[in-house]
Every structure is written in C-alpha cells, then in structure tokens.
Amino acid sequence: MKRIFHNYVYDNYGYKKIASNLNIEGIPSSTGNQWSFSSIHSILHNEAYVGNSVWNMHDYSKGKKKKPEEEWIRKENTHVALVSREVFDLIKVKSKSRIKNSNLFEASFTPFILRGLFKCPYCGANMVSVQSGNQKGTRTVRRYYICGTYQRKVK
Structure with a gap:
C-alpha cells in the first residue's frame, strides 16, 4: 500500500x-x-x-x-x-x-457526445465509449458504447 x-x-x-x-x-x-x-x-x-x-x-x-x-x-x-x-x-x-x-469541464472534440449521460440497463454501470477498426489497413472505424463493467472485465 x-x-x-x-x-x-x-x-x-x-x-x-x-x-x-x-x-x-x-x-x-x-x-x-x-x-x-x-x-x-x-x-x-x-x-x-x-x-x-x-x-x-x-x-x-x-x-x-x-x-x-x-x-x-x-x-x-x-x-x-x-x-x-x-x-x-x-x-x-x-x-x-x-x-x-485537466480541462475537465471544457468542451472536447470527441465523437462520443453522449459520454457520461447513460447507464447500462443490466447492471447500472456507466456506458463508456470505445472505437474499433482502422487497424492493419482497414479504413472503417466503428464507434459505440459498451457497459463499463463489461469492458473492464473483458480486457
């Protein structure tokens, strides 16, 4: 500790x-x-x-x-x-x-405009923003929200 x-x-x-x-x-x-x-x-x-x-x-x-x-x-x-x-x-x-x-309260230029506004319907945890794609030459970028608890346990 x-x-x-x-x-x-x-x-x-x-x-x-x-x-x-x-x-x-x-x-x-x-x-x-x-x-x-x-x-x-x-x-x-x-x-x-x-x-x-x-x-x-x-x-x-x-x-x-x-x-x-x-x-x-x-x-x-x-x-x-x-x-x-x-x-x-x-x-x-x-x-x-x-x-x-940290500029916590300043507007950011994130595509995740709903960040911090809604909760997981199953467990009540914050939904967090993630993005995938644009790896190994792919051009498709997918942005979506996922349960924060689920994301921490999967990674």
Whole structure:
C-alpha cells in the first residue's frame, strides 16, 4: 500500500499508471482481481490509511451519493496509520491540482457526445465509449458504447 502512496505523491504517477504497473507485475488487489483506476483512487483518498475512522459519508436514499464533508462523522487516531498525515495532505493537494489542470469541464472534440449521460440497463454501470477498426489497413472505424463493467472485465 505504501508504494501506491509513494508513486502518486513522489513519482507523480496517475491512478491509471499505478494500476497498470501493479497489474503488469501481477500483484493482485485485496479482492484478488486486477487493479483499476477507481480502486487506486479509493485507497489514496481513504482516511483509514492515516488512522482515522469515518462514517456517514454517503446518502443511500437515492442511490449512492457522497455527502458534504461537514456531515461526516470522523474519529481520528483510532488505529495505527500506514501513511503520514503529511503524505495524505499532499495527495489532496495534488488531486485538486490535477483536476484543475485537466480541462475537465471544457468542451472536447470527441465523437462520443453522449459520454457520461447513460447507464447500462443490466447492471447500472456507466456506458463508456470505445472505437474499433482502422487497424492493419482497414479504413472503417466503428464507434459505440459498451457497459463499463463489461469492458473492464473483458480486457
């Protein structure tokens, strides 16, 4: 776990690169599956790694929605920390600066104009955009949407 924090803070790796490196090295996640962007994000932003216990973070009345931090119930130093508070604070700062620099809210010139707008009818996961074709001399490019959960498990 310490390696994940070190890679993000000191090596300037992103969530995807950390997950990819762990998968390439064959290091399984705690569930025995491959690492994903979201599992790395969850670890890096989980206060349990600095010794805190936090409750009441989500509202489940209409799906899972994160509550404002003011509503969280936090008990500090409930167990031994795996990373220092300084490292955890650096993660927050780096994460915010990456979002500011990512042009997240600027229009992009993607052909996938419905990106992020609809869910899989079977499992409720986000539908993600993919494209195929244009390989080995073919000129046909097919763009389509697929269940994000299905795509992660197939690849």
